Amino acid sequence: MKHYLEIYWAFFKTTIAVQFQYRASMSIWMIGRVLEPVVYLVVWATVANARGGMVGDYNPEDFAAYYIVLMIVNQFTFTWVMHEYDYRIRQGALSVLLLKPVHPIHSDIADNISYKVLMSFIVFPTAILLYILFDPNLLFHLQTFALFLCALTIAFFMRFFIEWTLALIAFWTTRNEAINQMYFTLGLFLSGRIAPIELLPNLVQQIANILPFRWAVAFPVELMLGRLSNEQIWHGFTMQGMWLVISLVLLKIVWRSGIKKYSAVGS
Template sequence: MSIYPKYIRVFKLGVQASMEYRLDFALSLISAFFPIMIQYYIWTAVYGRSGSGQFFGYTYGEMILYTIVAAIVTKIVTTNMDHVIASDIKDGALNKYLVQPANYFGLKLFTMLGQKLFFFTVMLAVLFLVIFYFGNRYAIHIPLENLVCFVAAMALSLILNFLISYTIAAIAFWLSEISYFFEMTGLLVIILSGGVFPIEVFGQTVSSLLNYLPFKYTIYFPSNVINGKLMSSEITEGLLMQIFWIGFMFLVSKLVWRIGFKKYLGLGG
């Protein structure tokens, strides 16, 4: 028997487990609506007061579209895995994986993918409806190839986001009282990723700094693929950057976890 069936198996279990939380999912969809409303009024006020049609390179319609799309993309790619993994480390649930002939990273990755599959599909459908509606309303045209690239970008950003969470969660090897730490990093990562505003809002310095970090490739980039801001060459470059950051974060997480494990196993350090 090959070694892959076990990962397919946890993937399926993830799908099944996520179905148990349908209501939770529906509520989270509704809760995403409120921050969108707040932003809608803020941006309406901002654009309304000034005469110029553009802010940070976004027209009013593009900004509203970005806000909604980014909120939905955030819902899709945030995995909550940092909490899960950190509590595994903290309360010793990691032990049960240590004694099994399986790989913790692989099991968690495929569980997450399974858990996300259902939401991913539903959210994508919601997103396409939003795009279709706003595209007509604000006369924003989105080419079909962008839609295809968007799905690919979303899949990559889900994996990239998992790797970021997985790396951050390793902090639990050193700190034990950390629930607020993850509240903080979670929010920070979302903001830096462009989940609240497009990153141009932070100004030239910060946004050029963010070019050298992986965060913007999780929310900002896919959001701009779908709302038609990026040209196809920029999309290709973005996708390649996503792949690069996935590779990079994979190596970083391996390193951090190796050091963390030494501490966990009581090797000192």
């Protein structure tokens, strides 16, 4: 354990320094991830107003709260490994990572966490700005917030392991943009980004209940908003735990067989 702490500490020192060099690009890339929830916030608030104030269980201020928290959750759980692996494997950049004495996933996790730490200096002011602009119905309870932090942490690792595993498809095909986009499209609907899950058609809701997307994004959001009963909260954590285990097992299996396929370019 101590060994890993030292390794991570070393990774953080380098990755923070590297990420800091790209702060301008990082902020620019963030615009899309802020604008998307704002757009759907406005769309749903417009729908609610047109129907006399409510859609399902949500009024415009609830939508504002939902999408501001969703912006934060998505910001802290998203990864870019699926785009990066294509390049790593095609260009042979993975070879360098394999030479290090630790599994390459650790440097990716450290890299991702450094990025999130740096970005939080932009994310939180943005969230406050959106709070002022949209006047959300968001109450703060310490206990809910503590549970939210747990759910967010599990969501981060769950999403990280799933997307890291999917990224490994690049071992078998170098054209994985199409797969990436399919995953992305599913996520758009099933993680509650286009609409809160309860506003989706029944069939889609049932699919969302099984697949991981909902538990990685919508669940922490609804938890923070105080919309879930105790029973729903425990069900959510159970699903998160289940997907965390499944994704870890898949990751190990896929990594082991993928690495055998890998023949570095130029070797």
